[in-house]
Amino acid sequence: MRAVVGLRRWRHNPLRRRTDLVEAWVALGALVLLLLAVPAIGLISGTATDETLRRTIRAQHEDRHRTEARVVRLATGSARVMYDPETSAERETGRPVIAKWTAPDGSRHTEAVRSAPATVRAGDTFPVWTDHAGELTERPTDLTTARTHAVLAGIGVAALAAGLVEAARRLVVRKLNQRRYARLDLAWAQAGPDWGRTGAGS
Structure with a gap:
């Protein structure tokens, strides 16, 4: 997430590469998802689970x-x-x-x-x-137990969503690093034979 802090700096830095800027934006997007989308997903999941369990409890009390x-x-x-x-x-x-x-x-x-x-x-x-x-x-299941299960379900789904966001961010960063290394290898292969030779034009 350090790339987020340097996003503004990267935009005007002459040494920045396109992959650096992409990584910074990906990190910012992941941070926004972790702060906003992940809690919302957990809340929605927990609420849906709670409603489902409440319907089940009502049916149990009617049948038992x-x-x-x-x-x-x-x-x-x-x-x-x-x-x-x-x-x-x-x-x-x-x-x-x-x-x-x-x-x-x-x-x-x-x-x-x-x-x-x-x-x-x-x-x-x-x-x-x-x-x-x-x-x-x-x-029949009591409401306290149902609410506990709903909370745990919401937390579990939020944790899973956070893990997916972080995994996606790491995957993108890995692909970006592979591209950087490939470009570095290509540049080194082009400059390597003449590296350090006097008058070689390097």
Whole structure:
């Protein structure tokens, strides 16, 4: 980005090459993109992700229902259905039980539930989420989690855009350097045989 600082100087410097001026303008353009376009892209991406996740959450709340499951007895074998606890600690310390619950359509269900709260006993209740038919499902995503994912998505897209801008700038500078070296090699090849010879016209 040092080329940006010297852009004004390069425009009037008799020693400047065309590639120097191009590099300075490319650096200035990359800086403008990094300061203006990249944050805008991140904001747009994060906002779009947030709106999408909010629609998903609304659909989940329409399709999923919170109900109370009553413990029939502790399960001795492995439980097939996974109860979705509120915290990861409950998931790790939970226990399998045989539980029953009533679906939103009024049907009754009894099934082995894995990772029910560790302290439950027969007759205790704990919350579960079900679909319309009463089948256990995961708890709907909360708005805080959705917002966190949206922010991370926006940051990720902005970082990716910034990386692409910088990669493009480096690629252009590399091509310019290759052109400079090619011209230098050509000039050296033309002047090299007579370099330093007295009266050779150099």
